[in-house]
Amino acid sequence: MADSYRIGIIGVGLIGGSIARAARLQGVATEIIGFDSCSKNLLEALRLGVVDRIAESASAAAEQADLVVIAVPVGVTQTLFESLKPIWSDQVLYTDAGSTKLDVLAAARRCFGRVPENFVPGHPVAGAESSGVGAASDSLFVNKRVILTPHPDNDDAAVKKISAFWSALGGRVSLMDAAHHDAVLAATSHLPHVLAFALVHLLGCKDDQQEIFQYAAGGFRDFTRIASSDPRMWADICLANRDFILPLIEDLSRELREVSEIIKLDDNPEHLLHYFSDARKARQRFLDQLIT
Amino acid sequence: MADSYRIGIIGVGLIGGSIARAARLQGVATEIIGFDSCSKNLLEALRLGVVDRIAESASAAAEQADLVVIAVPVGVTQTLFESLKPIWSDQVLYTDAGSTKLDVLAAARRCFGRVPENFVPGHPVAGAESSGVGAASDSLFVNKRVILTPHPDNDDAAVKKISAFWSALGGRVSLMDAAHHDAVLAATSHLPHVLAFALVHLLGCKDDQQEIFQYAAGGFRDFTRIASSDPRMWADICLANRDFILPLIEDLSRELREVSEIIKLDDNPEHLLHYFSDARKARQRFLDQLIT
Known part of the structure; x- marks a missing residue:
């Protein structure tokens, strides 16, 4: 049985919102405090009951929690670490949901000088082409891979607790080296997204000239679904993981x-x-070998 | 109200079988005679009741029909025309379901010296990654685009009748120049298939070395669905439509x-x-603009 936490969620979008919903459903949240840089999204999270309370800043949300979940685009992770640094507490567990892991570790090192022992990097391999808290679901992680990439300084107890937390949300937790994670995900997730964006970009220009889209069928819809994903999130990922993506x-x-x-x-x-x-x-x- | 026909279907796979099922459901078939070069598939078509009778050859199936539907991989179209040439009849309507059209017209010209006026080339823009008559469905063409590419020698009445036939099966019929058809489909269908095959081919080699597939998620499944399509059919299409596919x-x-x-x-x-x-x-x- 996983522990129950007062959870601070920073970034209450599709992923952060789904973590909140799943944590509530599974009884691992005594209270959920949210923050999001987009106030419209944050207020919607409150209105929908995804979070119990909202905070006025990331650090204010984190300060009131005993488990902090960072679910922001990876490009802003370092800025976020900087804002949490003054209130970073040994008594609190921290994890994140970023799609790339080496750069998150690097951001932590740049900010703290080393990766804090109570920060356990994670990546739930789940998502949808929709974004925002309105798309959040309490079953998003059920039977989905969640990859944790512990680092040498990690406290073992912290890793175990974060692992139990993700398992409670329905995830199938694996531990993996951060570099291996980034290489694998570059191949099975980041490269397909780049391809889908590139194809649709190309055909969008052609469609301007000769209206090709009206004759496209279901195969095209499925093939290009991921090109409807959040462009900012994916721009961040591609820049963060460029060393693995470019050779691919x-x-x-x-x-x-x-x-x-x-x-x-x-x-x-x-x-x-x-x-x-x-x-x-x-x-x-x-x-x-797909988990269904 | 569309006419009713004694239909000869040559190639009773996913597409030919679905044409048979839809024609029966919509009451535009008085009888359906099938032929398929794969006898296992042909016998299954009979067993499933997709066809009423089977013939021992393509020409035998065509000879007994007043509407002949050619639903074979485009690479064998010319061989098929050759086998139909001796029994080709002015009293019969002919159409096909090939994914490329310029090469089908070229095959007809090579075989007959000109494209017969009672052959109306067509392409139902519908499909599935499964193949064979077992995957055939009477609703495959409902609300799907069906592109007819009439040629200058076509008899107008034949075009109207074939158009009405496809409409009866649920299709939304458009008329288009064959070259334009091939250019448009190269972009929205053939190129995505090549991309999906190429990506999965690449990652298959990587998976041999480091088991990346087990961490792939739903986005990857959808993106690569078309890479499970029939390889022979797609090899045929890519070779037939190479002039448009290579530049893309x-x-x-x-x-x-x-x-x-x-x-x-x-x-x-x-x-x-x-x-x-x-x-x-x-x-x-x-x-x-997707038809749903």
């Missing part, structure tokens, strides 16, 4: 050149068939 | 280089935000 864009470009060559040469129609068949098998391997 | 792969590669440059330079974080925001707006424009 290179790899993918090489892969596209290979397909082009196969199509161009056309000396053996079986080549393209084999290439596509291998890809289909790889996707089946992914489906076979 | 080039365009997309250029687009990826642009994104890479923006991420690399990082002189202004707003650049990437603007790029992603533009893409998101383009997708919203697509969603706004």
Whole structure:
């Protein structure tokens, strides 16, 4: 049974709001205090009952809590650490929900000189193309991977408690090295988002000239769904994790050149068939291990 | 009210089978005779009641019908035309469901010397990643675009009748020039499929080394769904429509280089935000005109 906390949630959007809703549903929150830099979103969080109270600043929300969840775009993590530094407490647990982890650790080091032992970096691998507290759901993390990336200075008890907290929200918690996390997520999440944005950007320009979208079907809708994700969040992620993302864009470009060559040469129609068949098998391997 | 036909369906897979089911449901089939080069699939079509009878060859199925629907991978269209040539009849209507149209017209010209006036090329813009007659559905074409690409030699009455037939199956019929069709579909369908296959091919190789798929989430599942499509059908389409697809792969590669440059330079974080925001707006424009 997980402990119950007075939770301070900084960034009450889709993820922060869903953490609040799930924590309340699962009985691991005695009280939830929220802060969000967007006051409209913050007030909506209060109106919807996602948070019990709102605070006037991130540090005010954190100061009243014994568990602080940082759920802001990764690009503002360091600024947030700076604002929490004066009230950072040994008696409080801290975790975050950022999609990249090396840069969050680096931000902590820049701010505190070292990563605090009571800060346990985390990433719930769950989301939706909608954003804001209105899209928050108490079941967003059920059966979803939650990756924690503990660091050498971490207090073991803190890691265990944060792990139990995410498990209580329904997540399937894994521990992983931060660099490995960033490499894996660059491949399975960040690269697909870049691709989807790039494709839709390209076709958007073509649509201006010849109205191609009206003949696109369900496959296109699914393929491009992630291009409706929050642009700021994804710009942040791509800049934060550029060291892993840029080589992958290179790899993918090489892969596209290979397909082009196969199509161009056309000396053996079986080549393209084999290439596509291998890809289909790889996707089946992914489906076979998908948690449903 | 559409006419009712004795329908010969050549290729009783997902598309041919769905045409059969929808035609029966809508009362536009007096009898359905099927042929498929895969005898297992053909026998299943009979067992499932998708067709009333099966024929021992494509020409035998066509010979007994007054409306012939060709629903085979576009790569075998010319061979099929050759086999139908001896029994081709002025009294019969012919249409097809191929995803590319210029090459189907070219195949007809190579076989007949000209495109027969009673052959009306068509393309139902509908599908699924599953294939075979077992996946056929009588509602596959409901509210889906069906593009007919009449040619100069077409008999107007034939075009009207084929148009009425597809409308009866639930489709929203548009007429379009074959080259325009191929250009539009290359962008909204063929390019996304190539991209999905290429991405999954790349990540499949990486997964062999470090098991990345287990941390992929719902966004990845949707993004790669079309990479589970029939590899042979898609190899055929890419080779048939290479003249439009290859330049688009080039365009997309250029687009990826642009994104890479923006991420690399990082002189202004707003650049990437603007790029992603533009893409998101383009997708919203697509969603706004999607038929639901």
